[in-house]
Amino acid sequence: MRSFRRTPGTGDADGRDVRDDGGDLRDVAALAAAIGVVGASFGALAATAGMPLPMVVGMSLIVFAGGSQFLAVAVVAAGGGAVAAVVGGLLLNLRHLPFGLAMAPVVADRPLGRIVGAHVLIDESVAFARARGTGPRARRAFWACGVSFFLVWNLGTVVGALAGAAMPDPATFGVDAAFPAALVALLLPTLRAADARRVGLGAAAVALAATPFLPPGLPVLVGLAGLALAGRAPARTRPGEAS
Amino acid sequence: MTWLAIAVLGAGTYLVRLAGLLLRGRVTVPERLQRLLDLGASALLVALAATAALTQGDGFAGWARPAGVAVAGVAALLKAPFVLVVVLAAATTAGLRLAGVP
Numbered sequence: 001m002r003s004f005r006r007t008p009g010t011g012d013a014d015g016r017d018v019r020d021d022g023g024d025l026r027d028v029a030a031l032a033a034a035i036g037v038v039g040a041s042f043g044a045l046a047a048t049a050g051m052p053l054p055m056v057v058g059m060s061l062i063v064f065a066g067g068s069q070f071l072a073v074a075v076v077a078a079g080g081g082a083v084a085a086v087v088g089g090l091l092l093n094l095r096h097l098p099f100g101l102a103m104a105p106v107v108a109d110r111p112l113g114r115i116v117g118a119h120v121l122i123d124e125s126v127a128f129a130r131a132r133g134t135g136p137r138a139r140r141a142f143w144a145c146g147v148s149f150f151l152v153w154n155l156g157t158v159v160g161a162l163a164g165a166a167m168p169d170p171a172t173f174g175v176d177a178a179f180p181a182a183l184v185a186l187l188l189p190t191l192r193a194a195d196a197r198r199v200g201l202g203a204a205a206v207a208l209a210a211t212p213f214l215p216p217g218l219p220v221l222v223g224l225a226g227l228a229l230a231g232r233a234p235a236r237t238r239p240g241e242a243s
Numbered sequence: 244m245t246w247l248a249i250a251v252l253g254a255g256t257y258l259v260r261l262a263g264l265l266l267r268g269r270v271t272v273p274e275r276l277q278r279l280l281d282l283g284a285s286a287l288l289v290a291l292a293a294t295a296a297l298t299q300g301d302g303f304a305g306w307a308r309p310a311g312v313a314v315a316g317v318a319a320l321l322k323a324p325f326v327l328v329v330v331l332a333a334a335t336t337a338g339l340r341l342a343g344v345p
Binding site for chain 2: 026027030031034046049051055058059062063064065068072073076082083085086089090093094095096097098099100101102103104105107111114115117118119121123126127130171172173174175176177178179180181182183184185186187188190191195196199200201202203204206207208211212213216219220221223224226227230233
């Protein structure tokens with residue numbers, strides 16, 4: 001809790017709050033638990049769709065992008081063919097390109113760190129790190145998230161694939177609400193700035209309006225149109241004063 | 244599903260992620276563009292939160308999930324601990340579904 005209240009989220013967290021890393025780790029663990037459950041539901045879904053165990057686990061290890069894995073398995077299960085599954089999954093993951101552009105300085109300074117970090121650049125690790133500014137604390141949060149989410153996602157996949165149809169439906173536990181709720185909590189500090197709020201509201205409106213008409217992944221991308229509301233850079237104010 | 248499909252999806256996803264990270268190192272980014280990149284990442288995350296909270300496929304997700312997210316959002320505004328926010332979301336949604344809300 002302390003860790004959240006203190007985090008301005010606009011780029012001036014500079015790692016002074018070393019003692020809050022414990023709180024950060026607890027928050028990482030909370031999100032990791034939800035990701036593990038979703039990983040288990042992916043494993044179960046893929047196994048019951050007839051994918052052999054090594055392939056299910058291999059997919060989680062190699063792709064490590066939950067939304068696109070669900071989508072690809074669902075497309076193939078519906079008889080859509082491998083090409084449609086791959087194209088759909090890639091469309092869904094295109095948003096990671098602008099994430100990479102924005103997050104590069106946080107992930108690592110050297111190319112080697114970025115080459116490793118690229119594999120764990122997922123929505124959750126990006127949102128988590130961004131809520132902790134751009135300093136060393138954000139970098140520690142990114143790597144703690146990336147590594148632990150990778151582990152629990154794959155562990156969950158194995159458990160789910162072994163349990164197969166015996167896995168209860170995760171919707172029963174409301175796990176699908178945990179991810180957007182976590183995003184909301186992580187985005188609140190950023191949204192205290194008036195320009196980020198304008199852009200965010202515009203992005204959400206455009207993405208929601210586009211959802212019935214576009215294939216999965218594209219509505220979020222066209223949400224970038226919200227940048228039209230960016231306006232001019234505000235004079236440097238402390239977060240919270242911008243409104 | 245085939246191993247080839249998994250390999251292509253995996254390689255493509257990785258290259259998309261890597262491209263952004265490495266491109267940023269190749270060019271010096273003026274402050275104006277840096278601000279737009281930051282705002283763009285926020286915009287994508289907000290759009291992701293909104294669509295994940297409200298939609299399933301190309302339609303409405305039903306009331307249970309957005310209700311859970313709304314309760315969690317209020318808790319987050321009241322500075323509840325992150326763990327509680329996540330648990331509240333799942334518990335509210337699960338409770339509503341138990342009560343028959345889709």
